[in-house]
Amino acid sequence: MLTISQLAAYAGVTVRAVRHYHQIGLLPEPERDSSGYRRYGAAAAVSLIRIRILANAGVPLSQIGQMLEADAPTFAAAVADIDRQLSDEIARLEASRQQIAQLAAGDRLALPPQVIAYLDRLREIGASERVVAGERDGWILMAARWPDRVGDWMPGKIAQLDDPQVVRLYQILSGVFDSDAGDDARLEEAADLIAGLAEQAYASGEIDLGEVGQDDLPFDLLDALAVEADPRLQRLLDLVRERGWAGLARLERLPASPD
Amino acid sequence: MLTISQLAAYAGVTVRAVRHYHQIGLLPEPERDSSGYRRYGAAAAVSLIRIRILANAGVPLSQIGQMLEADAPTFAAAVADIDRQLSDEIARLEASRQQIAQLAAGDRLALPPQVIAYLDRLREIGASERVVAGERDGWILMAARWPDRVGDWMPGKIAQLDDPQVVRLYQILSGVFDSDAGDDARLEEAADLIAGLAEQAYASGEIDLGEVGQDDLPFDLLDALAVEADPRLQRLLDLVRERGWAGLARLERLPASPD
DNA sequence: GCTTGACCTTGACGCTGCGTCAACCCTCCA
DNA sequence: TGGAGGGTTGACGCAGCGTCAAGGTCAAGC
Structure with missing residues (x-):
């Protein structure tokens, strides 16, 4: 006993x-x-x-x-269910390992390779370190919060950088944000470029106006973060808005207003 | 905002x-x-x-x-530590998956293969289904509670079954436990065999009298479980004890008593 | 102006699976 | 005989929120 x-x-x-x-x-x-x-x-x-x-x-x-207390088949079914939950949990922990690795990587490596490729391409087309750093911080955030969607976004982002107008846009922005003063003329030019690109994308059907809502969360956050990092971006956002669009990281057409 | x-x-x-x-x-x-x-x-x-x-x-x-709040190297060290804990936890969950699988397997398959081999070998040497079932239940318990030690125990157990005296022992026990009555003569013979085997093992240095204590837990439990399954085993245990030994699943020499 | 429904506020209790006292009783051994 | 090392019940504590309760606020539509 x-x-x-x-x-x-x-x-x-x-x-x-x-x-x-x-x-x-x-x-x-x-x-x-x-x-x-x-x-x-x-x-x-x-x-x-x-x-x-x-x-x-x-x-x-x-x-x-x-x-x-259950009979054998019921018990077996329950065990199968638990096994599924366990394997889900294991997957969650594996994902968690990757996420903390990215946190620790901080400003250095270990971002998703696609993001690294995007940032490298940005440097190639002449974006300033400051702009690249801003994008990097934004994408660290995106990769952390929406890890499995970054893979969908980046190819499009990288492809955009082949467009000479986009290249020009990043060069203008680099010029503006590397200097100290507000530079309205160049911001206007940037806003024109953005609106033009948006029109183009809309005409070719790339901007899907239907799917707004849920999916805008990430990009709204990117915009807000960018504005907090440099308030002059607020001015740019306003100029873009005057041209009938909203957003920076992803564009939406504004409802027609009695302008 | x-x-x-x-x-x-x-x-x-x-x-x-x-x-x-x-x-x-x-x-x-x-x-x-x-x-x-x-x-x-x-x-x-x-x-x-x-x-x-x-x-x-x-x-x-x-x-x-x-x-x-910590600085970068401290943070990195902490992250490395967390990563280790995560991988430990993942290993734990993997082990847990195996254990619940064994629970669900119940009486059928999915016991560790070495245990299956042992049970098959028991049948080959003529142990009755009842004895095999008893051993199986015991080893399900052992495999559940001490999963990583079963691998150390089984080879020895299987090797024992090559000894004709051990074979004889299992045949006697099968005979006794398949019948309904207590059968003292055969239990005495079994006890003699056990004591003889123990003496042999002790002489050849296989029984290490030093290492008692912690490691006896599993085997004590096996014995207790066996006795609860069939009270006649208590009689066998007593007979073995009269011969100067204790235990069934693993033997210890009793301290010399003024018999 | 009024209602409605979706937010916001603080405060407080509930939940899981035990760990950890506290205050007391039993048993065993030197 | 006394002290160590078991056992007993009872009660509070812990993390990380979920979930009321009992209100105040905001935007929209009538």
């Missing part, structure tokens, strides 16, 4: 845990000896081990009781 | 979580607008996303604050 601490040792749990299982009715209370001590048989150890296996797998104690 | 629900949506958390982070000082309280509402900038979204990445990785909120 086992005492509670022996039982706990057999099953690899604490005495407190055993008493807790008694309290919630998961493990039946055994007989007591003359002095009121609980006395267990080996079968209790088996029950307890089964309980621990399920608990370790993340099954709530409240469900374990029902599971152990 | 963002409201709290917008901020929460950007970061993919609940409003309640954001307020909780304020309460514990993890996220600084922002300015309030005229009606007392919290108003956030985009930078808060970035902070919040960083917090969530760490929290998702399992870092306690109380540590996240310190981590985010």
Whole structure:
């Protein structure tokens, strides 16, 4: 006959845990000896081990009781379900490892390779380090929050940089943001370019006006972040808005206004 | 400027979580607008996303604050540590998947292959289905509780079955436990065989009398379980004990008694 | 101007799975 | 005989929020 601490040792749990299982009715209370001590048989150890296996797998104690009472097929189905949850959880943790790696990478490497490629291309077309750094910070954020969507966005972004107008746009912006003063003439030119590009993209069907809402979250955030980094971008946003569009990172047509 | 629900949506958390982070000082309280509402900038979204990445990785909120304040090398070290914990946790979950699979397998397959081999070998040497079933239940328990030690035990167990005396022992036990009555003569013979085998093993140095204690847990449990399954084993244990040994699944020499 | 519904506010309790006292009783061994 | 090392119940504490409750606010439509 086992005492509670022996039982706990057999099953690899604490005495407190055993008493807790008694309290919630998961493990039946055994007989007591003359002095009121609980006395267990080996079968209790088996029950307890089964309980621990399920608990370790993340099954709530409240469900374990029902599971152990269920018939074989029901039990097997429940186990299959738990196995699925476990493999999901494993996938989540793997993803989490990647995310913290990106956090630690901070400003250096280990961003998704597509983002690195995009930033390199930006430098090639003559964007200033300041602008590249701004884009990098933005994309660190995007990669952190929407890791599985970055892969969808980047090819389009990289392809854009082949357009001479886009190249020109980044060069103007680099000029403006490397200097200290507001430079309205150049901002106007940039706004013209942006509006022109937006019209083009709209005409060719690239801008899908239907799908607004959910999907704008990331890009709205990018815009807001950019404006906080350099308030002159607010002016640019306003100029773009005057031309009938909204947004920087992704454009929307404004509802027609009585201008 | 963002409201709290917008901020929460950007970061993919609940409003309640954001307020909780304020309460514990993890996220600084922002300015309030005229009606007392919290108003956030985009930078808060970035902070919040960083917090969530760490929290998702399992870092306690109380540590996240310190981590985010730390300098780069300290932060990197902490991240490396978290990564290690994550990979440990993943390993744990993988092991857990195997264990629940064994639970579900119940009496059928999916025991560790070495145990299957052992049970097959038992049948070959003529052990009855009842004895095999008893061993199987015992080893299901062992494999569940001490998964990584079963591999050490089984080769020895399987090798034992090549000894004609061991074969004889299992045949006697099968005979006894398939019948209904107590059969003292055969139990005596079995006890003689066990004691003889133990003496042999002791003489050849296979039984290490030093290492008792911790390592006996599993085998004590096996014995207790066997006795609960068939009380006649208690008689066998007593007979073995009369011959100066203790245990069934693993033997110990008893301290010399004034018999 | 009024209602409605979707937000916002603070405060407080609830949940899981035990850890960790406290205050007391039992048993065993030197 | 006394002290160490078991056992007993009872109660509070912990993280990380979820979930009311009981209001104040904002935007839109009538």
